[in-house]
Amino acid sequence: MDLAGEKSKKFAIRIVRVYQYLRTEKKEFVLSKQLLRSGTSIGANLAESKCAISRNDFASKVYIALKETTETMYWLELLYQTEYLTKKQYFSLCRDAADIRNILSATTRTMQRKV
Numbered sequence: 001m002d003l004a005g006e007k008s009k010k011f012a013i014r015i016v017r018v019y020q021y022l023r024t025e026k027k028e029f030v031l032s033k034q035l036l037r038s039g040t041s042i043g044a045n046l047a048e049s050k051c052a053i054s055r056n057d058f059a060s061k062v063y064i065a066l067k068e069t070t071e072t073m074y075w076l077e078l079l080y081q082t083e084y085l086t087k088k089q090y091f092s093l094c095r096d097a098a099d100i101r102n103i104l105s106a107t108t109r110t111m112q113r114k115v
Contacts, residue, residue: 004103005050008043008065011096015039015072018085018093026084035075041068042100059111066104073097 015036022032042065049061073094080090 005046007100008046012040012043028084031079038068038071062107069097069101
């Protein structure tokens with residue numbers, strides 16, 4: 001889980017910086033806030049999973065992080081399609097999100113087999 005935790009923390013830092021850019025440079029306040037919430041929630045849920053009281057609690061936190069990753073990818077796509085993000089910004093962020101999503105998907109599949 002450490003790999004996902006590290007990647008999600010670095011991703012959250014990128015999301016915070018993109019949020020700041022969107023607010024100051026693009027004057028976008030609504031979609032950027034949604035992106036900030038979902039993009040930073042991934043790592044927060046993974047951090048919580050480290051203190052899970054049961055296997056089911058752990059699986060639940062990881063699954064929530066997976067759902068937040070998917071939501072983040074939605075907001076990124078919307079920001080790109082409305083021309084708030086450049087193609088380069090969008091694909092770079094989506095690549096990182098997809099890496100996290102793949103790790104979390106594999107983790108949740110493994111947990112489902114064990115539960």
